Amino acid sequence: MVTLNDANAVPTLYSDHQNSVELIGDIQNHISQDSRLRGMNGRSYYRWILALVREGRVNMMYTRGHSAELTIPAQPNREADHYASGSQKFPHLVPLAPIPTFTMDTYTLFTKADGWIETNIRTFVNFFLAKEAASGLARIHDNLPPPEYPYTRALSVHSAVIQLYARSDQLPTAETLESRSRLESCLCRWVCNAVESMHHIFVGCAQFDEWRQDAGAEVSLRTERKLEEADMREKDRQPILNAAKSLFIDDPAVWPLKISQYYLGQTPSIQNFITYRMLPDTIKRRKLASHLSSD
Ligand SMILES: [Zn+2]
Structure with a gap:
């Protein structure tokens, strides 16, 4: 005044x-x-x-x-x-x-929405960096919503619970238990000389190799059948089949972050493999993509 x-x-x-x-x-x-x-x-x-x-x-x-x-x-x-x-x-x-x-x-930061930013610049910049990183991560995996059935009706609803625990980093792996002082060592309690992380159990652990191989073979078989039904040319099928085969292994060519994340409910982006040239009908293309990723 x-x-x-x-x-x-x-x-x-x-x-x-x-x-x-x-x-x-x-x-x-x-x-x-x-x-x-x-x-x-x-x-x-x-x-x-x-x-x-x-x-x-x-x-x-x-x-x-x-x-x-x-x-x-x-x-x-x-x-x-x-x-x-x-x-x-x-x-x-x-x-x-x-x-x-x-x-x-x-030098003072400015955005149209917020005007001049004079203080807490670190928080401000962090916010935008985190937002950018998050939107990047959301795009790299397949973005079709998963089918509801296995989550709401099927006996495999158990897998939805596992996924919830996995996504909230609450699975009792040796790595998590050791960090909470509930276990002496973070090494694998099965057969390996490796840290028992979530990724190790689901992707790396030799104890479950056979399970992963069986599941991988089944997904490949189902994918192959679907591609046949969709009348896709032999040559175009290969990359999709490769993605299906690599679902449970760290295949840098298929997984955007170079590591498999199927246990978090992620799948490689199948849409990239089904191009307009292969299936010009948009609805058929989308249907096949969601059909495939639902496996
Ligand atoms: Zn192991």
Whole structure:
């Protein structure tokens, strides 16, 4: 709040925020204290006020907030509080203050949605990096929704529970148990000299090799039959069959992250293998893709 009595007087800026008033006073009295402002919220406003104070164009004074006094500083301060707390309700009554871009850091982040970002830059950047990484990860695997049946009706609903535990990293593998001090060692409790992680149990562990081979053969067989039904040319079938064969193994050519993640409910993106040229009918193409990935 600024008050001015006559044309030549230096205006006074009143604030009920004691820390701000003290800060401006401190910095004024000690040369080169600007470093204090570097990490502060709203530092461009502080720098602006500070510049005005240094040039003798404004005085900054403290006035007690939320007081019922009738003094000149107290009354407009009450008014300012009122508009500040209700600015959402009557935005048209609140005068716009210019954004002091001229006292911001030399490089300041800006987005259309958020405006200028002066503080918590690390959190801000982290948010966008995480968002970008997440959307990248969502795209790389097959994005067709899995069929509902095995999750809701079939006896294999058990596999849905396993998947839930796997996705929340709650399966009692030796690696998890050791990290929670429930087990002495994180090494495989079956036959291998390897860390018993989720990926090890589902993809690497020799104990379950036979299971994986059997399951892989079954998926391959079913895929082959479906491709035959769809009348796909021999040459075009191969990459899809390879993907089916590699479902349970780390095949860098098939899995986008180079490791199999079938146990998290992911499948390689089959749609990439079924092109317009192979099946020009869009509906048939989509049907085949979802038919295949549902296995
Ligand atoms: Zn093992």
